[in-house]
Amino acid sequence: MRDDAIITWTPEKLSEFKDEYAKHQRDPTGTFKFEDHNFVVGYARYLIQHIERKFAGSNEDDRQES
Secondary structure (H helix, E strand, O other), X not given: OOHHHOOOOOHHHHHHHHHHHHHHXXXXXXXXXXXXXXXXXXXXXXXXXXXXXXXXXXXXXXXXXX
């Protein structure tokens, strides 16, 4: 697999993705491009939720290790 075929998600990158999603969210069957990848708007909503949960979970893990 090519390295450029993977998006490495960071909170900043998620914020940019959410901004792009917001421009298109009225058409759930439509698509938009982010980092040279095409996303279906309806799927992007669930992807955002999933990544947000992952980030929230990693923050909880960080607090538990302290």
